[in-house]
Amino acid sequence: MKPADFWRLCLFLAIGAAFGALFQQSLIGIILSLLTYIWTVHYNLTTLAQWVSGANAVQGPEKSGIFEELNYSINKLFRRHKTRRERLTGVLRQFEEATKAWPDAIVVLNQMDDIEWANPAARNLLDIRWPEDKKQRVTNIVRFPALREFINSPEIAKKQTIEIISPLKPDIYLSALMVPYSETHRILTTRDVTEIYRAIKARSDFVANVSHELKTPLTVFRGYLEALGMQKDVCPPTWEPAIKQMREHAIEMSDLVDTLLKLSHLEESQILLDDKPINMKALLEEVISATKQIYEEKNHIINLDVEASENLMGSKRELYSAFSNLTLNAAHYTPANGTISLRWHKEGSDLVLDVKDTGIGIAEEHLPRITERFYRVDSSRTRAKQGSKNGLGLAIVKHVVRRHNASLNISSEVGKGSCFSVKFKK
Numbered sequence: 001m002k003p004a005d006f007w008r009l010c011l012f013l014a015i016g017a018a019f020g021a022l023f024q025q026s027l028i029g030i031i032l033s034l035l036t037y038i039w040t041v042h043y044n045l046t047t048l049a050q051w052v053s054g055a056n057a058v059q060g061p062e063k064s065g066i067f068e069e070l071n072y073s074i075n076k077l078f079r080r081h082k083t084r085r086e087r088l089t090g091v092l093r094q095f096e097e098a099t100k101a102w103p104d105a106i107v108v109l110n111q112m113d114d115i116e117w118a119n120p121a122a123r124n125l126l127d128i129r130w131p132e133d134k135k136q137r138v139t140n141i142v143r144f145p146a147l148r149e150f151i152n153s154p155e156i157a158k159k160q161t162i163e164i165i166s167p168l169k170p171d172i173y174l175s176a177l178m179v180p181y182s183e184t185h186r187i188l189t190t191r192d193v194t195e196i197y198r199a200i201k202a203r204s205d206f207v208a209n210v211s212h213e214l215k216t217p218l219t220v221f222r223g224y225l226e227a228l229g230m231q232k233d234v235c236p237p238t239w240e241p242a243i244k245q246m247r248e249h250a251i252e253m254s255d256l257v258d259t260l261l262k263l264s265h266l267e268e269s270q271i272l273l274d275d276k277p278i279n280m281k282a283l284l285e286e287v288i289s290a291t292k293q294i295y296e297e298k299n300h301i302i303n304l305d306v307e308a309s310e311n312l313m314g315s316k317r318e319l320y321s322a323f324s325n326l327t328l329n330a331a332h333y334t335p336a337n338g339t340i341s342l343r344w345h346k347e348g349s350d351l352v353l354d355v356k357d358t359g360i361g362i363a364e365e366h367l368p369r370i371t372e373r374f375y376r377v378d379s380s381r382t383r384a385k386q387g388s389k390n391g392l393g394l395a396i397v398k399h400v401v402r403r404h405n406a407s408l409n410i411s412s413e414v415g416k417g418s419c420f421s422v423k424f425k426k
């Protein structure tokens with residue numbers, strides 16, 4: 001007890017005793033003054049409780065004794081709390097301003113994929129309105145099977161992106177990324193990539209148009225060169241090596257133009273024209289036989305292991321092209337007497353083709369770019385050895401794989417070999 005409180009109690013008791021003595025009832029006077037003191041303390045405590053709880057925001061308890069000290073400490077706490085709250089509100093306001101100005105859509109989802117928060121850009125890109133769409137399932141608003149699959153797929157863990165079309169405008173392309181940030185919550189961000197899409201489309205249209213324009217003159221050119229090569233009486237023998245070389249280059253160029261046109265077609269068309277069940281064993285045997293013919297001199301051992309009996313649905317022409325590109329690459333980049341293994345098997349409910357070789361392998365830094373058009377690990381060496389290797393093989397594989405709703409996985413070790421796996425989802 002503080003001295004001030006002690007003296008006040010004494011004063012109360014003395015007044016009570018004096019007042020009681022007037023009526024020869026000092027004890028009753030003391031008891032009454034004690035009760036009054038207890039009531040004062042109780043009143044002060046109640047006022048304090050109301051003040052702390054915020055019910056009485058203006059007045060604290062009486063400012064003397066222990067209550068004066070309590071008043072001071074609580075006031076100090078209040079002030080500190082207020083400063084902290086103001087600072088936090090400032091940070092929150094800044095964050096809100098920043099996310100409002102941010103051009104990408106940001107949507108916070110809980111474990112049920114319900115919307116917990118969204119910024120204004122989400123309205124323009126995904127038609128998600130905040131706060132109207134609070135607690136709505138995101139896939140009920142953005143109704144794309146691809147998005148649903150993406151949200152539930154383990155690819156999210158690898159921070160991969162997918163491309164979707166804006167639910168508001170079909171000519172707006174969005175790139176979506178999902179970032180888990182706690183045990184239960186995830187952030188879905190989407191960015192407008194229409195300009196990039198248009199640039200890619202313009203490039204691909206340009207390549208398709210140029211290839212198309214080159215095709216006819218090249219065919220004529222090749223025809224004349226072949227005719228010239230056959231007419232020994234017209235063509236002087238000194239010209240023969242030059243004409244032979246021109247013919248080879250013309251064949252190479254026309255192969256390149258054909259491959260570019262094929263690639264443009266794969267990029268452009270959305271649907272498979274010949275979607276039929278495919279006998280994988282027969283198809284892979286065909287691929288192996290063609291590879292053996294081309295790389296006969298390398299004397300490779302080529303194994304075929306068909307473990308899955310299921311037929312694959314797809315375009316036989318496209319799949320032949322993809323599988324033969326993988327097998328031809330395996331043969332091309334594997335030294336003589338090496339081993340190439342093709343394995344068709346099941347992984348859960350998915351069907352998988354592995355094309356494995358014991359070749360030169362690919363360094364890890366090249367793997368992310370290996371399926372780009374014209375990308376080669378060692379362009380000088382590849383070009384010098386074989387004219388038909390034009391750096392488009394894996395680009396074709398990538399598009400065929402995408403068109404069959406499959407995925408391509410590449411693992412490789414320099415000097416040991418590579419494995420290209422195509423996984424067809426059920």
Ligand code: ADP
Pocket residue numbers: 325329330333357359360361362370371375376377378382388389390391392393394395418
């Ligand atoms: P290319 O016509 O040059 O083979 P691709 O698109 O088929 O073009 O392959 C791109 C590059 O990937 C190749 O230049 C080569 O460096 C590398 N590559 C592809 N397959 C293999 C493989 N099985 N082993 C080693 N390197 C490979």
